[in-house]
Amino acid sequence: MVRYRAPRGMEDILPPRSKTMRRLEEIARELLALYGYDEIILPVMEQAELYLRSIGEETDIVQKEMFILEDRAGRKLALRPEATAGVARAFVEHGMDRGGLPVKLFYVGPMFRHERPQAGRYRQFHQLGVELIGPASPEADAETILLALHILKRADIPVELRLNTVGDASCRPSYLRELLGFLRKRGEQLCGECQRRIERNPLRVLDCKEPRCREILKEAPLIHDSLCAECRAHWEELLDVLRQQGVEPLIDPLLVRGLDYYTRTVFELVSPNLGAQNAVAAGGRYDYLIEEMGGKRTPAVGFSLGMERALLLMGDRDDIREGVYVVAQSETARRQALNLAMELRKRGLRAEVDVMRRSLKAQMREADRRNFQYAVILGEEELAGGYLTLKDMAEGVQRTTSWDGLLSGNFEAME
């Protein structure tokens, strides 16, 4: 009987999954270096108000999904539901613009949302995210999208790019008025949830999945018809740059993201193999967030990638045969086996010895099961004769060798 369980929605990531997760992270880190991003390591908690201000008070994340706790002084802290707000806060707090723009940052780590767990959705999950702070250009949007695509491609995860624009402060308000007018007129026919959303967050009505809502929304005014000249130009240039890079986005005029801070570009990288939670990575532009955090008006764009979701689409790689398992037959041999293993390790080789005090046969089995390339046998005969037996575990052949020969890396001359 199990006495304790991991908290609901919080998963233990065991080997070999943990290895695969590390592999994904390494792939990303490698590319991030090539694109010129440096890591920022943030606290996993922030003052709760930070999220109200940045993500939006009416969003579900803030309304019902935050883990909130009080410190001893009575300050309300929230476990971070996402990291962009924290990056923006740190950027402002440390005056990071003083070293010149752009500032290119990435982060990796756990996020927390108190939701009902589901496939690809956890209460603690890991995101790897990128923030490109400073540029207002569509090329910047394109670069972050291309980077996200690049990472996923390297990880062998096929995705589709869904793209939209949500306008900015100069065109969104008038569009919202227009949309609101439409929704109020047709509100009766919408689902109950949408009727509530009309007043609280009308944009969200757009991506309702109810068939009858979708039907009505076909006639809804689209932001694309209301974009200001700047937003339109930005949008078209972005499409242009992406296409030039061989990326054909799926333009989804109804794509709206759940965070209030987005302006202009929003995107999702979705996989058809994920079930309902199909976004592996998502992001967008947030030109006012830094200012909202008390900094100078600084445009920025970024995305975050759900590691668990990516992991769902990655297989665990088979371990390749590697290293030396030192098999010892007698008690005295065990001491020497440990010595040999230590010497091999000092030379940078994977080397292990039996610590379960098991039989030679069991040690051989272990060497095989743990995918060692070689077993070195230190038995009675070897001790007496002052030599070692080296066995190639894949080929099944063995020969004698000397301690020195082994340490000098002389594995190759096997028959």
Place this chain on the structure above:
RNA sequence: GUGGGGGUAGCUCAGUUGGCAGAGCACAGGGUUGUGGCCCCUGUGGUCGCGGGUUCGAGUCCCGUCCCUCACCCCA
């Protein structure tokens, strides 16, 4: 928060009309005194999610509860 499907060995799952709790895999030991994989034998391992009820008897029927899972909502 709402709905569907599930909780039996470490894992994947059988378990007939209520009648002694099983298989495969994994793990451990062995198969003529040192040698892994294939094969064979043996073994370890279950308060059948938890609590109550019905019954001579409950994994099985009833009630409650917790958890997992999928979907809605929302999102990475």
